[in-house]
Amino acid sequence: MNSLIESRFIRALYRQPVDKTPIWLMRQAGRYLPEYRMLRQKEPNFLKFCQTPSLACEATLQPLERFPLDAAIIFSDILTIPHAYGMALDFIEGEGPCFQTALRTEHAIHQLPAIDPEQELRYVMDAIRMVKKTLDKRVPLIGFSGSPWTIATYMVEGKSSKSFSQIKKMLYQEPQLLAHLLSHLSASIADYLIAQIEAGADAVMIFDTWGGVLSPSDYLNYSLKYMEEIVKKIQFAMHQKNKKIPIILFTKSVGGLVTEMAKTGCDALGIDWTLSLKDALQLTGQKVALQGNIDPAVLYAEPDIIRQQVALALASYGQLPGHIFNLGHGMNPDMDPEKVAVLVECVHRLSMPYHQPQVVTCP
């Protein structure tokens, strides 16, 4: 145990009182920061950049140097796991990730290897260890992974998709094969997140970017079920070590299914901007903390509008403990860092009246 469990971010994840609403931003490290674009010049290949712990560490810390954010998140990508399976991967500017060969056959799926995160994904653990050393308990560090369903969409489609035809063909034509793939991914992801915790991550988050493209019953059977398995495995591993680590689940565009997500035993849910925090609170029955949720596009607006939108989101959540401020999705490359400064300042200042003034938290 360390003093970070008294940090705003970790306390809020456990729905404990804090002095101000903590804030961090999805994709807070990245191309919108000139210093990140500069750093990338040292290694223009995105995958190699992620695989170089010193660079990943520096990218992780850059936004913390600029803004009083309440958490860091390790700089990495959700496709590290298929890459560790041996699937060759390119990142094409403007098109996103692209596998050299999409995963479509029963043979290929049954051939997927088991991975040891401290071997094939050691670069992530090394980056986490470097960040933790440099951060020196200033703020907590979030480890993360893609969800089984979301990682599987990229593996089966071979690249970003709008229609998800290939993986849905598999879902409806060979549901057992897809279940095998998702189980395999779940095992790898659980090991990967446990290794990240061992390396120093203070909380972990599972990003299910594409769960929202499924029907409610398919979502439960092909996405949430496997996220729940991962939650249970991590909790079991932590229990063995007499440790507790908050787990955050995020499914984009999941709507009213947050009710089901809250039953998985996770500690917090990421909420995108298509659901109000007030509705999300009601749907989740205060079982979990909520992280979110203004539209990232609000950062295109003038400071007055940002302030107004922050005030609305804070009011929507209200006086209960357990709110972590965030955007409903990641930062865009064309956003202005100055607007992030405005956002962070507004969240800290405007949230104070929602919290008990007598509660002292550190830092």
Place this chain on the structure above:
Amino acid sequence: MNSLIESRFIRALYRQPVDKTPIWLMRQAGRYLPEYRMLRQKEPNFLKFCQTPSLACEATLQPLERFPLDAAIIFSDILTIPHAYGMALDFIEGEGPCFQTALRTEHAIHQLPAIDPEQELRYVMDAIRMVKKTLDKRVPLIGFSGSPWTIATYMVEGKSSKSFSQIKKMLYQEPQLLAHLLSHLSASIADYLIAQIEAGADAVMIFDTWGGVLSPSDYLNYSLKYMEEIVKKIQFAMHQKNKKIPIILFTKSVGGLVTEMAKTGCDALGIDWTLSLKDALQLTGQKVALQGNIDPAVLYAEPDIIRQQVALALASYGQLPGHIFNLGHGMNPDMDPEKVAVLVECVHRLSMPYHQPQVVTCP
């Protein structure tokens, strides 16, 4: 008044008893049909194809020749209106629509002309008149338009977008300018749909493909508000003529906001597969008919699975009147027409137990 008001489709839209659940499919005419791909060879330019009434008419009728569908929908595109404003437009294979110049400035927006649908969009009305003549009251014909918000996204972004950064910048930085654009579009769309009704459309539908990318309050203020204006204008125009035409609204990925959509005075809502029909019924309080909602990807499955999914959707809606079967989104080009035959047959056959056998409807 004509006998089509006794058709399954129109009766279901008014939540009147029918013998079988009517079915039609979004994008039922299109590239998945070999006869459509053949027809396109006569005019490979998509926009010119839409502008040639004889070709649009033939494309509209093709799926009716193959399948016992309960409605036709006029073959056209949602970007006919900006094109009628004089915005030059290309359709690039695999990339979708692309305007030569995106609409971004106050000057350009204030310069947008008013349009007379019987002039600039006469080709659509001519196609409707041709279809009506050929259909000879066999099934009703649906006229349609994009929603103001959805059409505006293409005009302002200039092309398909994932982040909608440009129009959201406008929304947060120049909300009054965006409101002006949406009002202008609303007026054009109302006139356009009224003209389609005059030309012979038996029902009209407004496609709001991108309303779901907005926060709940932005959706109400920038999308639904304008669709409601259009509904009222059409209803006022029909009232003047002592006529009644059912109006269907469809916003993709709108989730629980169907409750608000049902209050607009429209007759039916399109429901995508991310909301169960049971939940949609509860959220809309039987104020409107519901059209939907299996995942189009179900058509990639074997006939057994299609049957099973149809049965689940029918059971989810239950015994109440007012269900029109449809996919939750359009057909994909790589789908097999044979599967559509299976789907239509299943819907008609499996839905019979949900309806009173003594009710006689025509055709």
